[in-house]
Amino acid sequence: MSALDLLTFAIAALMLGACGCTWRAAVLFAGWSPAVATVMRSGYGEADRRDDFLSMGLSFATRRGWDWRDGEGKRWIEDEVAFETAAGERRRAIVGRQVTRAWQPSSVLRIWYDRADPTRVTAYGPWYWNAMTVLSLGFVAAIALWGMDWARTGDPPAWLEAIADKPGQPPRMVWERMADAVSHK
Numbered sequence: 001m002s003a004l005d006l007l008t009f010a011i012a013a014l015m016l017g018a019c020g021c022t023w024r025a026a027v028l029f030a031g032w033s034p035a036v037a038t039v040m041r042s043g044y045g046e047a048d049r050r051d052d053f054l055s056m057g058l059s060f061a062t063r064r065g066w067d068w069r070d071g072e073g074k075r076w077i078e079d080e081v082a083f084e085t086a087a088g089e090r091r092r093a094i095v096g097r098q099v100t101r102a103w104q105p106s107s108v109l110r111i112w113y114d115r116a117d118p119t120r121v122t123a124y125g126p127w128y129w130n131a132m133t134v135l136s137l138g139f140v141a142a143i144a145l146w147g148m149d150w151a152r153t154g155d156p157p158a159w160l161e162a163i164a165d166k167p168g169q170p171p172r173m174v175w176e177r178m179a180d181a182v183s184h185k
Contacts, residue, residue: 003151011140018136025129032112034125037081039107040092044077044099053102074098083111085118097123 048064052075069076078096085091093113099105114120146157156164165171172180 004148007143007147007151011143014136014140014143018133018140021129021133021136025126025133028112028122028126028129031116032114032122032126033086034110034112035083035085037083037095037109037111037121039079039105039109040082041080042077042105042107043079044075044105048075049102049104069096069098071098073101075101077105079105081109081111081121083113083121085113086115089118091118093119093121095121095123 051064076096076098078094080092081095082090082092091113093111095109095111097105097109109123110125111121111123112125146160150156164177
């Protein structure tokens with residue numbers, strides 16, 4: 001399998017992901033409503049915060065271990081929240097979200113609840129999913145603009161060659177390379 005085939009599969013996967021994110025945003029806009037929720041019982045206690053702080057962000061060093069829903073420097077938690085629907089009903093539900101490790105998570109957050117079944121809630125609203133769509137399409141554009149020609153010809157794009165280290169020069173930091181690339185010397 002060639003690099004061009006892999007990039008084509010990457011573009012297809014990113015486009016499929018962008019479609020999924022757009023679909024999720026459309027579903028949330030169509031049938032869900034926002035509400036302000038108060039955390040009644042948190043899934044991230046003081047012992048968890050201390051454990052994450054002492055492990056310096058490494059999941060495998062904690063007593064909770066590794067969870068695929070954890071992000072870089074983040075921890076997946078599930079909280080019991082109380083909120084009021086647009087009809088004035090007071091509801092409680094379990095909502096999952098990512099919080100920064102070893103930090104005190106917010107006790108008030110904005111959620112989206114399903115109007116047909118208010119016990120279904122999410123902490124990630126349609127704007128989050130729209131941002132993920134834009135990010136995915138940005139990756140598609142970057143791969144299509146630079147990656148395909150690079151894979152086809154074997155030569156990196158001119159902008160990448162301009163910021164790369166030259167033979168015989170000491171290695172430079174990224175910001176030094178970018179300053180040289182954009183300076184008008």
